[in-house]
Amino acid sequence: MIKRHPEPLLWMLFSAGGVMSAMFMPILLLLFGVAFPLGWLAAPSHERMLLVLGNPLVGLVLFGLCALSLFHWAHRFRHTLYDGLQIKHLNEVIAVLTYGAAIVGSVAAAYLLWQIP
Amino acid sequence: MAGSHVYTDYHPRWLRRQVSTYWWLEKRDYFAFILREATCLFVGWFVAYLLLMVKAVVGGVGSYQPFLDWSATPWVLTLNVVSFLFMIYHAITFFVAAPQAMVVHVGRRRVPGNLVLAGHYVAWAAVSVIVSWLLLGA
Numbered sequence: 682m683i684k685r686h687p688e689p690l691l692w693m694l695f696s697a698g699g700v701m702s703a704m705f706m707p708i709l710l711l712l713f714g715v716a717f718p719l720g721w722l723a724a725p726s727h728e729r730m731l732l733v734l735g736n737p738l739v740g741l742v743l744f745g746l747c748a749l750s751l752f753h754w755a756h757r758f759r760h761t762l763y764d765g766l767q768i769k770h771l772n773e774v775i776a777v778l779t780y781g782a783a784i785v786g787s788v789a790a791a792y793l794l795w796q797i798p
Numbered sequence: 799m800a801g802s803h804v805y806t807d808y809h810p811r812w813l814r815r816q817v818s819t820y821w822w823l824e825k826r827d828y829f830a831f832i833l834r835e836a837t838c839l840f841v842g843w844f845v846a847y848l849l850l851m852v853k854a855v856v857g858g859v860g861s862y863q864p865f866l867d868w869s870a871t872p873w874v875l876t877l878n879v880v881s882f883l884f885m886i887y888h889a890i891t892f893f894v895a896a897p898q899a900m901v902v903h904v905g906r907r908r909v910p911g912n913l914v915l916a917g918h919y920v921a922w923a924a925v926s927v928i929v930s931w932l933l934l935g936a
């Protein structure tokens with residue numbers, strides 16, 4: 682009998698989240714994290730933000746970005762703790778905490794994005 | 799999950815080399831590896847930041863402006879500048895690994911790795927332009 686193993690699925694989520702975060706986060710960080718606070722560019726008005734976020738496609742992409750990036754974080758962080766700090770004996774606790782946080786974060790993201798008028 | 803990481807004592811203990819917890823400080827390559835792995839912390843932070851932004855926008859002008867002001871405080875600004883540098887490192891290392899993880903075929907021929915890599919960079923540029931246009935465009 683074949684034993685189903687969650688690792689391939691978790692790796693797929695890690696990989697998809699890695700691509701999504703690599704594509705979207707640098708530009709978003711450059712704009713919201715650096716250019717707007719330093720006054721290089723004017724931040725978008727509240728109306729514009731509502732308009733952009735109110736677009737269903739933007740909402741869907743943003744949800745995908747948040748959820749997949751959280752699973753990317755969970756997987757990589759778990760393996761880093763595992764290899765880097767060699768705390769193998771805590772592996773199961775760490776897995777529950779990291780993937781659990783990713784699930785909770787994804788639900789929170791869905792809830793928040795649902796609130797947009 | 800259970801049973802996937804069971805460590806047994808098959809090998810005599812005296813043959814195991816003790817690895818220092820700080821093994822990743824011993825070589826440049828090891829350090830680059832752990833730096834790459836650390837990018838995930840900034841991915842996590844930025845998801846939290848994005849969700850705070852969505853919450854601020856949902857809350858109306860009265861909470862959106864304070865969010866922008868908060869983003870300009872020295873701590874958040876510093877964290878975001880550092881995050882930006884880490885995300886560039888994450889993007890480059892992830893794209894460079896893509897041709898090895900992704901085997902693309904057109905018809906019966908395999909697309910060369912360089913093209914897969916170039917495709918990622920083109921997509922990255924396109925996404926950056928579209929996001930900028932959505933937020934700043936006329």
